[in-house]
Amino acid sequence: MNNPTSLLPYNTFGLAHSCSEILHIDTIEALQAQCLRLHRNKEPMLVLGGGSNIVLTDDFSGTVVLIETHGIEIKAGEDAYYLTVAAGENWHDLVLFCLAQGIPGLENMALIPGTVGAAPIQNIGAYGVEFCQACDWVEYLDLDSGKLVRLSAEQCQFGYRDSVFKQALKNKAVITQVGLKLVTPWRPQLSYGPLKGFSAEVVTPQEVFDTVCQIRRSKLPDPHKLGNAGSFFKNPVVTVLEYQRLAQNFPDTVGYALEDGRVKLAAGWLIERAGLKGYEYQGAAVHNEQALVLVNLGSATGQVICDLARHIITEVNRKFGVVLEPEPRLIGLHGEVELANA
Ligand code: FAD
Numbered sequence: 001m002n003n004p005t006s007l008l009p010y011n012t013f014g015l016a017h018s019c020s021e022i023l024h025i026d027t028i029e030a031l032q033a034q035c036l037r038l039h040r041n042k043e044p045m046l047v048l049g050g051g052s053n054i055v056l057t058d059d060f061s062g063t064v065v066l067i068e069t070h071g072i073e074i075k076a077g078e079d080a081y082y083l084t085v086a087a088g089e090n091w092h093d094l095v096l097f098c099l100a101q102g103i104p105g106l107e108n109m110a111l112i113p114g115t116v117g118a119a120p121i122q123n124i125g126a127y128g129v130e131f132c133q134a135c136d137w138v139e140y141l142d143l144d145s146g147k148l149v150r151l152s153a154e155q156c157q158f159g160y161r162d163s164v165f166k167q168a169l170k171n172k173a174v175i176t177q178v179g180l181k182l183v184t185p186w187r188p189q190l191s192y193g194p195l196k197g198f199s200a201e202v203v204t205p206q207e208v209f210d211t212v213c214q215i216r217r218s219k220l221p222d223p224h225k226l227g228n229a230g231s232f233f234k235n236p237v238v239t240v241l242e243y244q245r246l247a248q249n250f251p252d253t254v255g256y257a258l259e260d261g262r263v264k265l266a267a268g269w270l271i272e273r274a275g276l277k278g279y280e281y282q283g284a285a286v287h288n289e290q291a292l293v294l295v296n297l298g299s300a301t302g303q304v305i306c307d308l309a310r311h312i313i314t315e316v317n318r319k320f321g322v323v324l325e326p327e328p329r330l331i332g333l334h335g336e337v338e339l340a341n342a
């Protein structure tokens with residue numbers, strides 16, 4: 001018989017840990033009632049969408065709240081389409097839905113797994129576009145006051161793989177709905193390498209969507225076949241001086257200039273050049289097609305994934321003097337943990 005509290009179906013790394021109880025939440029009312037009950041009783045709670053940005057390092061001794069709310073509303077304005085989307089909607093299904101409705105703007109972020117409610121948390125992004133560019137507002141349940149609060153995009157303090165939900169509001173907010181503003185007329189975002197070949201005058205949203213899907217399928221492993229959580233590390237952001245120091249020793253260093261004058265390094269390049277692409281360790285591996293992705297070859301545990309991640313950090317630091325930071329959230333016995341303690 002299947003263990004009713006197994007989290008195996010609810011994390012894309014395919015890790016076989018469990019929790020005390022799983023609640024399937026499909027209305028905002030139930031979300032409010034259950035999350036506030038757990039919070040007020042000081043019972044450990046883990047909110048999950050698609051489980052595509054977590055690594056379970058142990059059984060979780062608390063309740064997992066699965067956000068499965070649904071609903072998409074569209075309003076056409078003069079300068080944009082305004083969408084209100086429930087947190088439990090699947091992100092890629094939303095991208096497809098918008099495309100089918102003739103509402104472009106999300107196609108660069110096709111095929112990102114997970115839910116709409118998780119998108120603001122790390123400000124998901126891909127192929128030249130980040131969630132914050134389409135965000136109008138985010139609504140969340142404030143666990144301390146019990147109230148629903150709406151933040152403007154600016155108040156969300158979005159950054160690269162960052163937002164207020166990972167900072168001041170960490171563990172205090174459950175995202176309930178997201179407001180998107182998809183401006184008209186559509187302005188294609190073609191800054192990412194393989195999209196540069198298109199002409200902005202004639203390219204269609206469908207062509208951008210198809211190209212993004214094709215690139216992603218060629219590089220990123222399908223979690224249904226090979227467990228993973230996407231990029232395991234953030235691309236490190238360094239000063240120009242640091243970049244120049246690296247480029248002097250390694251002239252082919254891959255880096256992108258940011259607007260604030262700093263440089264974002266390609267962590268996949270650092271890992272590959274540290275000789276770790278394809279490296280296998282006790283049932284886990286550095287993905288052959290994309291060194292930034294760690295995969296579960298079938299028998300890895302969360303501990304093994306963490307050991308592999310620490311080994312990569314050590315080796316990259318030794319070779320380049322750059323410290324990588326994990327992107328997914330690590331979940332242990334009592335909740336989120338840092339990699340050093342996992
Ligand atoms: P989960 O993994 O369920 O949760 C992630 C964190 O958010 C947890 O800490 C959880 O507690 C919290 N959380 C989830 N929902 C809520 C809520 N409603 N309210 C409050 N807290 C909540 N990311 C990118 O940015 N770009 C990519 O290109 C990309 N590609 C990926 C490719 C693959 C193959 C995979 C497996 C992952 C990829 N990711 C990417 C990472 C991941 O898809 C995103 O971070 C996604 O937003 C996670 O959504 P989720 O619903 O699965 O979140």
Ligand code: EPU
Nearest residue numbers: 126127128230231233234235254266268269272290291292
């Ligand atoms: N590279 C290598 N070897 C590798 C992988 C990458 O040398 O094995 C170098 C290449 O030079 C390549 C560069 O790194 O040109 C960048 O690689 P890629 O375009 O694949 O993107 P990334 O920086 O590895 C980031 C995001 C992805 C997102 C893609 C596309 C982060 C941490 N990751 O990856 O997001 O899909 O760009 O925009 O920012 C995720 O967050 O989970 C995720 C998959």
